[in-house]
Amino acid sequence: MTRIDVGSVLRNSANLPYRNLVTRSTGAAVRQCIELELAALPADETATLDFSQIGMMDFSCADEIVAKLLLDPPHGAPARTCGLVIFHGITDHHLEAIEDVLHHHGLAIVVHFADGGARLVGAVNDDERLMWELVYATGGTTVQALATRAGRAHTDTEQILELLHSRHLVRHAEQGYHPLGSLH
Amino acid sequence: MTAVIIVPPSLDDKGFEHVLEQLASQPDDAKIIVDARHCTFGTPYGLTAMLTLGQTRAQKATFLPPIDGNVSTYWSRAGFFRYAEELFDIQGSVPRVRSTDEGDKLLGITPIAAAADVHLVVERIAEQARHILTTRLKLEPRAQMGFTMALSETVQNIVDHAGHAGWVMAQAYQYRQRLAGRWVAEIVVCDPGMGFRRSLEMGNRRPITDRWGDGLALETALIQGVSRFPDAGRGQGLKGTRGYIGRRNGMLTIRSGTARIGLIPTWDDSVPLQENLPYFPGAQLRVIIPGELAGGTP
Numbered sequence: 001m002t003r004i005d006v007g008s009v010l011r012n013s014a015n016l017p018y019r020n021l022v023t024r025s026t027g028a029a030v031r032q033c034i035e036l037e038l039a040a041l042p043a044d045e046t047a048t049l050d051f052s053q054i055g056m057m058d059f060s061c062a063d064e065i066v067a068k069l070l071l072d073p074p075h076g077a078p079a080r081t082c083g084l085v086i087f088h089g090i091t092d093h094h095l096e097a098i099e100d101v102l103h104h105h106g107l108a109i110v111v112h113f114a115d116g117g118a119r120l121v122g123a124v125n126d127d128e129r130l131m132w133e134l135v136y137a138t139g140g141t142t143v144q145a146l147a148t149r150a151g152r153a154h155t156d157t158e159q160i161l162e163l164l165h166s167r168h169l170v171r172h173a174e175q176g177y178h179p180l181g182s183l184h
Numbered sequence: 185m186t187a188v189i190i191v192p193p194s195l196d197d198k199g200f201e202h203v204l205e206q207l208a209s210q211p212d213d214a215k216i217i218v219d220a221r222h223c224t225f226g227t228p229y230g231l232t233a234m235l236t237l238g239q240t241r242a243q244k245a246t247f248l249p250p251i252d253g254n255v256s257t258y259w260s261r262a263g264f265f266r267y268a269e270e271l272f273d274i275q276g277s278v279p280r281v282r283s284t285d286e287g288d289k290l291l292g293i294t295p296i297a298a299a300a301d302v303h304l305v306v307e308r309i310a311e312q313a314r315h316i317l318t319t320r321l322k323l324e325p326r327a328q329m330g331f332t333m334a335l336s337e338t339v340q341n342i343v344d345h346a347g348h349a350g351w352v353m354a355q356a357y358q359y360r361q362r363l364a365g366r367w368v369a370e371i372v373v374c375d376p377g378m379g380f381r382r383s384l385e386m387g388n389r390r391p392i393t394d395r396w397g398d399g400l401a402l403e404t405a406l407i408q409g410v411s412r413f414p415d416a417g418r419g420q421g422l423k424g425t426r427g428y429i430g431r432r433n434g435m436l437t438i439r440s441g442t443a444r445i446g447l448i449p450t451w452d453d454s455v456p457l458q459e460n461l462p463y464f465p466g467a468q469l470r471v472i473i474p475g476e477l478a479g480g481t482p
Contacts, residue, residue, distance in 0.1 A: 022306050022336040023299040024344065055310060056329050058336040059424035071416075092326045097333060100424050105416065 001046050001086075001181050002037075006065075007053025009033045021057040027064025034069065038083055044171075045083065046181045048112070052089030062097035067105045070168070084168055086181050087111045087121075095121070110169055110180050118179070120169065128169075131160045135170050140178030186246075191220035195230030197437070197470065203237070204462040213242035218272065223250045228353040228372040229470050231264045232293060235351050236374040238271030240465055247272035257281060262353065263293035290316060290354035290369060291335075296342045297349035305352060306336050313369075316356045320367045321475030330428040331369060331473055337421035338373045338469050345412065346377025346466060359474070363451050367475035376466040379440040380405050387412025398441030399459040406438060406445055425471070434473040439464065 010016055013033035016026060038047055051057075057065075069085070090098065090111050102108060102122030111121050120132050134146050147157035161177045164170045171178040189206045192199040203218075210216055218234070226234075238245060247268060250256045257279045259265060265278040290313040294305055309332055317323045317331060335354060342350040352373045359368045381401035384390050389412050391404060404410045406426065411418035429436045429447060437446040437454065444458045451474075 016303065018303050018307060020303070020306050020310065020332075020336075023302050023340055025299045026303070056306075056332055058306075058333045058340075058421065060337060060340060060421045063420045093329050096326065096330060096428075097424065100427070101420055104420060104423075 001048055002041055003048045003050055003088075004034055004037050005050050005053060006030065006034070006089075007051075010054070019053060020055040021061040021065065023058075024060045024064050027061035028068075030061075031065045031069055034065070038085070041083055043083060046086060046171075047083065048086045048088045048181065050088045051091075051094055054089070055093065057094045057097050059097045059100055062094070063101045063104075066098050066109065067101045067107060070107050070109070071105060084171065084180050085109070089114070090121075098122075108167060108169060112181075124169075127160050128164055131157065132164055132169060135161070135164075135177050136179045140171070140173075140176060142176035146177065186215045186217055188217045188219055191218060191223045191234075193223060194225045194227075195220065195223050195234065196225070196227040197229045197233075200230050200233045201461065203234075204464050207237070208462040212240060215243055215245075216241070217246040217248065219248045221248045221251045224252055224255055226250075226255065226259055226262075226264075228262070228293075228355050228370055229374075229468070231259060231262055232351040232353050232372050232374040233468055235264070235267050235271060235293065236376045236466060236468065237464075238268060239348070239376040241271075244271070244273050247274045249274060249276055249278050253279065261292070262289065267293060267295065267351075290356055291352065293351055293353045295349055296339050296352055296373075296375075299340075299343050302336060302339050302343060305339055306332060309335055309354065313354070313356075317369065320356055321369055321473070322367075323369075323473075323476065327432065327473075327476075330432070331371075334425045334428055334471055334473070335371050337425045338371060338471060340421060341467065341469065342373060342375045342377070345380075345383045346375040348375055348377035348466065350375025350377065350466065359472075363474055366477070369473045369475070371469075371471040373469045374466070375468075379466050380438070381441055383412045384410065387414065389414070397443070397459070399443035399445070399457055402438055402440055402443055402445035403457070406436075406447075429471060429473070432473050434471060436472075437470045439468040440466065 009030050041047060087109050099121060106123045108120050108122030108124045112118050118136055120129055134149055143158045144154060147154045150157060165172045171180060187210050189203055192202050260279045260281045291309055317328045339352050354371045356367060356369045358365045381398050384401050384404060389410055390396060409419040409423045433449050435449050435452055437444055442461050442463050446454050446456050448454050448456055
């Protein structure tokens with residue numbers, strides 16, 4: 001899995017000698033650097049965006065970096081190649097801004113926290129969260145197995161899983177649905 | 185003819201309105217004397233707004249500093265005279281102080297002109313303010329982070345919207361007039377730029393209504409979260425700041441042009457929207473965050 005150190009992007013690629021992600025212009029510069037790195041990856045590769053070296057992030061920067069990385073580009077703009085992304089090193093110092101912008105845009109992300117746990121952050125309903133947690137708990141399995149564990153109909157389960165897949169929150173393979181990446 | 189503008193004993197938000205009332209009949213290029221000799225108290229709002237006033241004058245105004253040595257020493261420590269010397273013709277001596285004594289200042293008066301200034305302000309607050317926010321206001325780390333975010337977003341308002349350099353100052357103090365003397369942290373951001381109404385007009389974001397004016401422009405931006413930039417994520421900064429202030433039982437006021445809007449908590453008796461105030465260009469924004477009560481209630 002490719003790891004992109006956002007702190008390093010801020011200091012080196014965006015050429016700013018700071019550890020806090022503030023202002024829209026900074027966010028846009030950092031996002032453009034990240035987009036270039038992501039565009040160079042194979043389509044099915046998962047990248048980890050590592051925020052461990054970032055002090056704090058304000059709402060404007062969270063909107064520029066996190067939301068715009070996930071959003072479809074405006075009409076006429078070149079297509080983004082965001083691919084699959086896991087967020088790592090997220091702390092309380094970042095979470096308030098990230099949650100706020102994700103809810104505003106109806107987006108969600110997968111976060112691997114320092115305690116080893118993975119969680120969906122952002123706009124997801126209870127059904128999506130439960131199914132996503134089952135995918136992570138099983139390490140990935142068939143629709144039928146997930147439907148059985150969830151106590152739901154096969155078609156319902158498949159619909160929810162396909163939605164999670166279209167939102168880049170799980171992987172889809174021939175054998176079923178899988179987490180984006182390993183927790184360790 | 186030279187007009188004399190008398191600064192009231194308290195140069196706070198209300199005191200500054202008295203200054204603007206006197207100024208209302210004076211054209212920008214009129215020669216004025218700002219007489220602060222009998223001023224005994226200046227808040228971050230009063231000091232930064234006074235510098236903003238200096239920026240708006242086509243002809244440099246004369247400034248008479250406070251006679252009281254303690255008052256002018258405090259103003260010097262806040263950084264007022266360092267910048268006032270460029271904007272006013274100061275008559276009389278002002279104390280020279282080294283800027284090492286930060287006291288309960290979270291951030292002395294700092295000019296803001298570009299995005300790099302926002303970074304510097306945030307880095308400085310992160311270094312200097314943690315101790316005061318922890319020990320005096322008893323804010324837990326997430327609330328401290330929210331404070332820094334509010335600072336960052338409000339200061340960015342200058343860079344993104346004003347079209348003119350402005351000022352920021354932040355201070356912690358015991359609010360004796362309200363909140364039974366509880367510790368509060370205050371952020372003030374002032375600029376003499378285009379203001380909210382013109383900013384929305386420039387982006388063609390003006391709602392179609394006969395009521396259009398500074399008051400409705402403030403409502404449109406603060407309450408409806410409309411920004412002059414059309415993309416969906418814009419306006420998030422002010423909206424997020426509003427949410428944080430609401431959760432902390434804090435207060436936010438924005439004055440722009442001839443109106444002032446406020447998110448007013450129960451501990452203050454200001455009106456939420458005031459219109460037909462004396463005109464003053466740009467935007468003057470004030471945030472007050474109360475410290476924790478015993479037991480963790482904001």
